[in-house]
Amino acid sequence: MSNKAKSFTFISRSAPYGSCRPQLCLDAALATAVFEQEVHYLLVDDGVFQLLKDQQGDAIGSKTLGNAMETLELYGIEKVLVDSDSLDQRGLDDEDLLLPVERVSAEDIRSLIANSDYVFNL
Numbered sequence: 401m402s403n404k405a406k407s408f409t410f411i412s413r414s415a416p417y418g419s420c421r422p423q424l425c426l427d428a429a430l431a432t433a434v435f436e437q438e439v440h441y442l443l444v445d446d447g448v449f450q451l452l453k454d455q456q457g458d459a460i461g462s463k464t465l466g467n468a469m470e471t472l473e474l475y476g477i478e479k480v481l482v483d484s485d486s487l488d489q490r491g492l493d494d495e496d497l498l499l500p501v502e503r504v505s506a507e508d509i510r511s512l513i514a515n516s517d518y519v520f521n522l
Contacts (some may be wrong), residue, residue, distance in 0.1 A: 425522040
């Protein structure tokens with residue numbers, strides 16, 4: 401059996417509040433990273449709103465997802481990938497985001513998915 405790390409891509413596409421999908425995706429990515437696997441974390445569509453600065457989840461009785469997003473690097477997830485078109489369509493700039501991201505194109509996303517051993521799309 402090979403000890404080579406597998407490549408996991410987690411795609412989060414939901415707004416940070418209103419469903420459990422964003423938190424599930426984040427939790428799964430962090431748990432996978434703990435086991436020293438190669439983890440790619442990609443935000444697309446309304447998922448880009450998870451990266452907005454100054455989130456106040458407690459105002460609606462929810463955990464503030466942005467706080468957890470800031471821990472990705474501590475778990476070994478060094479790059480947060482963001483669909484550039486999704487940011488542009490929502491009028492968001494890098495300055496609006498709480499952490500540095502790597503903007504990727506639709507072609508980059510297709511390549512990432514094709515080269516991943518496992519893909520989770522939430």
